[in-house]
Structure formats: C-alpha cells, structure tokens
Amino acid sequence: MASDYVRRTAITRLSVDDEQRELLEETITEWRRGCQIATDMAWEKCRAKRDVQSLAYDSVREETALGSQHAILATHQAAEAINSCLERRTDGKPVSKPTFTAPTVTYDARSMTLFDDDTVSLSTSDSRVRCPLVLPDDEDGYQRQFLDSDEWSVTESTLTVRDGDFFLHLGFRRHKTDAERDTAEDGTVLGVDLGVENLVVTSTASFVSGRRLTHRLCEFENVRAGLQQTGTRSAHRTLTRASGRQLRYIRDIAHRAANDIVAEARRFDCDVIAFEDLTGIRDRTNAAWGHRWTFRTIYEYVEYKAEAAGISVQQVDSANTLVRCAECGFTSAANRRSRAHFQCQECGTEANADYNAAKNVGLRYVRRGQQSSRRTGDSQLALKSGTVTPNGQFSAYPDGFEAEFTDNPERSVTSSD
Structure with missing residues (x-):
C-alpha cells in the first residue's frame, strides 16, 4: 500500500468535566446512529463505495444531531464498512450487514483542533468542548515527539471511551524522506x-x-x-x-x-x-x-x-x-x-x-x-x-x-x- 507519508498514532487520555462528558457521550451515540443510518441506506441502494456520501448525507443530518463534518465522516465510515460487503455481494457470496456498536467517534482537522497549551477542541452534537490532554511529565515522552515537532501534522483521529475514561487516538503524519520513499528493492x-x-x-x-x-x-x-x-x-x-x-x-x-x-x-x-x-x-x-x-x-x-x-x-x-x-x-x-x-x-x-x-x-x-x-x-x-x-x-x-x-x-x- 504505497504512501507518501509516514503515519503514527499517539494515544492520550482526556481530562473532562461532567458537562463535557455528557456532550462527548451523546456525540458517540449520535455518531453510531449516523454510521448505521448511512450503512442501512447504502445496503439497499449503493453499488459502489463512492456513492454512499451523496446518498446518505442528508438523512444523517436530518435524523441525528451530528454537525455537517461529522455527518460526512459518518458516511465515509459506513462506506469503508460495507465496501468488502458490496464486493462479496457482486460475486454472489453471502454477506451480513455491518453494525456499529463500538464506543468511538472519528475526528479530522475540521472537527478537532490541537492547541499549544496541550488542550484540544472537539466538535460535539451540540457545541465544541475544549479539554486538556493528560500527558506524561517526561518532556521526551512518546506524544511529545509529535506534538512538539513541525515535521508532524495532525490527521484523522479517533475518540473512544474505556472504563469511563476518554482516550484520543491522535493520528499524525509526515512526508517520507527520499530514503524512505525508495523502498528496499533488493534485500x-x-x-x-x-x-x-x-x-x-x-x-x-x-x-x-x-x-x-x-x-x-x-x-x-x-x-x-x-x-x-x-x-x-x-x-x-x-x-x-x-x-x-x-x-x-x-x-x-x-x-x-x-x-x-x-x-x-x-x-x-x-x-x-x-x-x-x-x-x-x-x-x-x-x-x-x-x-x-x-x-x-x-x-x-x-x-x-x-x-x-x-x-x-x-x-x-x-x-x-x-x-x-x-x-x-x-x-x-x-x-x-x-x-x-x-x-x-x-x-x-x-x-x-x-x-x-x-x-x-x-x-x-x-x-x-x-x-x-x-x-x-x-x-x-x-x-x-x-x-x-x-x-x-x-x-x-x-x-x-x-x-x-x-x-x-x-x-x-x-x-x-
């Protein structure tokens, strides 16, 4: 899978208050609903992955509290989930419709902003929330090599809940160097x-x-x-x-x-x-x-x-x-x-x-x-x-x-x- 980028993920816990927790939990619930709505519609009508957004976007916006960018991301998530199903169905093979139950929601550059004071602003189903990142005291910690570097830029990330805590799987990427781009042809x-x-x-x-x-x-x-x-x-x-x-x-x-x-x-x-x-x-x-x-x-x-x-x-x-x-x-x-x-x-x-x-x-x-x-x-x-x-x-x-x-x-x- 060729790519011009090197990608990394840095998992970071968020510090949230009660109001923020409620908004983020509601957003996760609405995200799952949006993904399922898009999947249900695509399951009946789509014959190609690229058709899901145009088909389901309006319905996701009307039937959930998701903002416009999260509605787009939900249709993309649904498209990825059913892509292999569409291929199998075309080949006449048995398939089952995907369901979304995991407590996660996807963010991108438009729905998430990282600040220099180690806080992050996240879109929710109502308004944005700004939460501190819980980072290790070590200045050379794993997350720091990405957060403090001009080489790495933030890309699509995932928020998830585990045992009552919120974790942000921050995605980063940088351009490959010439040496990295020239893969090991002989070796x-x-x-x-x-x-x-x-x-x-x-x-x-x-x-x-x-x-x-x-x-x-x-x-x-x-x-x-x-x-x-x-x-x-x-x-x-x-x-x-x-x-x-x-x-x-x-x-x-x-x-x-x-x-x-x-x-x-x-x-x-x-x-x-x-x-x-x-x-x-x-x-x-x-x-x-x-x-x-x-x-x-x-x-x-x-x-x-x-x-x-x-x-x-x-x-x-x-x-x-x-x-x-x-x-x-x-x-x-x-x-x-x-x-x-x-x-x-x-x-x-x-x-x-x-x-x-x-x-x-x-x-x-x-x-x-x-x-x-x-x-x-x-x-x-x-x-x-x-x-x-x-x-x-x-x-x-x-x-x-x-x-x-x-x-x-x-x-x-x-x-x-």
Whole structure:
C-alpha cells in the first residue's frame, strides 16, 4: 500500500468535566446512529463505495444531531464498512450487514483542533468542548515527539471511551524522506502468512496460534446473536459493552502479533516484510467475520511498527500460495492434504501448510526482481536456517541457526550450540 507519508498514532487520555462528558457521550451515540443510518441506506441502494456520501448525507443530518463534518465522516465510515460487503455481494457470496456498536467517534482537522497549551477542541452534537490532554511529565515522552515537532501534522483521529475514561487516538503524519520513499528493492525478505489455525506464520518458522482468537470470536458471535434476538434496551447496552471489550481484545491480539512479526524481521535483518494481498482473504481462509478485521488490523499495525524500524511492508498476489510447493513450484490443490498438512505430489516435500504458504508469499516478492527493469533481482528470502535467492540458491547462516529440513531438502545446517 504505497504512501507518501509516514503515519503514527499517539494515544492520550482526556481530562473532562461532567458537562463535557455528557456532550462527548451523546456525540458517540449520535455518531453510531449516523454510521448505521448511512450503512442501512447504502445496503439497499449503493453499488459502489463512492456513492454512499451523496446518498446518505442528508438523512444523517436530518435524523441525528451530528454537525455537517461529522455527518460526512459518518458516511465515509459506513462506506469503508460495507465496501468488502458490496464486493462479496457482486460475486454472489453471502454477506451480513455491518453494525456499529463500538464506543468511538472519528475526528479530522475540521472537527478537532490541537492547541499549544496541550488542550484540544472537539466538535460535539451540540457545541465544541475544549479539554486538556493528560500527558506524561517526561518532556521526551512518546506524544511529545509529535506534538512538539513541525515535521508532524495532525490527521484523522479517533475518540473512544474505556472504563469511563476518554482516550484520543491522535493520528499524525509526515512526508517520507527520499530514503524512505525508495523502498528496499533488493534485500532480505520475510514472508508472512495469515490464517485461522495459525494466526501468523513467517518464512522463518515463527508461529502465532489462532485457536484462542477463534474460540473467543465464536463465543462473542453466540452472545451477539442472543442479545440481538432479545432486542431490549438492556440487551442493546450489554451488546455495546461486549462489543467494546471484543474490539479491545482483537486490538491487543493484533498488537502482539505485529510486534512478533517486526521482531522476527529485525532478528533476521530483513529489509522487507511481505504479506499476501488481503483482498478476499476471508474466502481463502474460510475465516469467521472477525478474522478479516483482525488480519487487516495486524497488517496496519505492522506497517507503522515496521516503518519505525526502517523496514518496508509490501503485499503480493495471493494466487496459489496455499497449494504451491515452495520447494519445487508444483501447484495442485491435491498438495494441500488438510488445513494443517502440505505434501507435494511432485517432489514429496511435507511441511506445515501455513509455513509453506509463508515461504511462497516471500518468494513471490523475491522473484519480482526478475521481472522488473528497476531492480537487480538480488533480494533473498529469509528462512529459519538460511536464505534463498530467486534462482533457488540456498545460503546457510554463518552463525549457526538450527536448520529445518523443509528449508532445503538437499542441505542441512546444524546448530553450533
């Protein structure tokens, strides 16, 4: 996802009085209503994401207490939420309409103003409120590097409520330097596969289990279905609280997974982290509704965490990464014996299916160099025991990593320990 900007988020608690609290809570409620109104209208009539604002803006303004800018932002939020649904519906696939229950509201430069005295002015459903930011005493704190810098400018931010406190997720961006704009065309690549059984698998054989997340998502889906069927005001309040907890849980899981991916890339001195194109990943992985959101959140977190470490993040075509043998290239659905087991029908290589897919993702990026006039084709894929070039040349790590037979069937490296 190419961008001319580096983006960061600084989470800051707000100090609010009782009157401000009431206004902000009402704004969050009206925001959710506005997003839902726009979604309901677009669900019935829209065939493209760009049509949502023109269709729903007037209704959002008439039926909620949102100001004009928040009404626009609500239609944008609805458009993002139903975009993938429209794609699936066009393809004749089953879809369910998005619902908005999280206690959040989006702000941009027109609806939010930061002041030099460490206060922020926020539009509400009635009037603006000006609240102090609760910042750490340390002048070199994380938020200060953005608030006190002329390089960083404020961009779209999110206000949320957690355990009775208001938190502002301040978005910042700055232009990339020339060095940052020239991504690592040639270098070491870490391949990443996202899935259900294993949430994350890297080409260096690092695994993050997805079983606990799957269990939690199934539990929440059962609770949500029961509360929606009940339909009472009390059930709606309970669903709102449960949705907030679920959102925080998924974000925590995504942060941990993203940290693991970036740490693995740094451990193996990688210049690029390669993901498969996330479009249609729900269908490819047969994932539940919450997984797709988790996958995209992990990707977004990795993007900004990797940028801070000087690592580029790229996406590659996902075609056949699940059924292609990373060793010999033979591609057949018969290779994928089960969700967890891969066995090549041509060369006999056996491996964990997600690990094989992670290597295919990385190899697809590595092999781009052979088709690009701008690149030398000198990139290499990081494996557990060494690296492999686009032509299949394997080089063991000199400092003695433990080898895994699926890295290179004809060559093994033993640990120096």
